[in-house]
Amino acid sequence: MKFLKGFFSTAHALLGILFVLVSVLITVLAIKTGWAAIGTIGGNGDESAEMAIEAIGLLAIAVVSLQIAQTITEEEVVRDAHISAPTRVRRYLSRFMVVVVVALSIEGLVGTFKALHEKPELLPHAASVLVAAGVLLSGWGVFIRFNKAAEELEPEAMEAAKSEDAKIDE
Known part of the structure; x- marks a missing residue:
């Protein structure tokens, strides 16, 4: 193992x-x-x-x-890290979601500018990317809200996650 x-x-x-x-x-x-x-x-x-x-x-x-x-x-x-405790899942997923939501938002804006300058008929496609980023952001917020309640049931998992942070600070 x-x-x-x-x-x-x-x-x-x-x-x-x-x-x-x-x-x-x-x-x-x-x-x-x-x-x-x-x-x-x-x-x-x-x-x-x-x-x-x-x-x-x-x-x-x-x-x-x-x-x-x-x-x-x-x-x-x-x-x-062992991704099993609610705190660790939230923190791990949140790091990826920040990257994905920001990337989708930037790509949606870039797509909007490109569509305005090149092919205006592609504007709905760029708008759908921005809508997807908004939906993803909303879903992420709901996940964090529900996950927060689960974290309160396992306070020792929060302490374990905080102790893992010391490895990064070294």
Whole structure:
């Protein structure tokens, strides 16, 4: 069993590193796209705006990738947390939900700007992404509300989760 635990910790660490590398790659791509947008300022203004919006979207994806890497590394490698207590489930899920909701919101805004400049008929699609982010945020709030009641039934689980936080602060 210790072998499997070590294997999965190593696998999670490797995945965290891969997410960081992908984030760096996408950031470089966003910088190139942003630089190209600056180069086209004197020419076509619409093309420059589209490229700047594309760079923002790429940066949003890079940030999401980096946040996922941080969450995986902190939760699975550093803390070696056991996701069973209500407190731990809420905290773990909340870290991912922040990333997903922010990413969806940014992508929805980027999609809205792109649709306005390129194809206005795609505006309902961009709006549906923003609505999905709102529904996800609302569902997350309901989950936290119900989970808070479960946490009150297990105060020792809250203390155990707080003690795991000390590993991150070191």
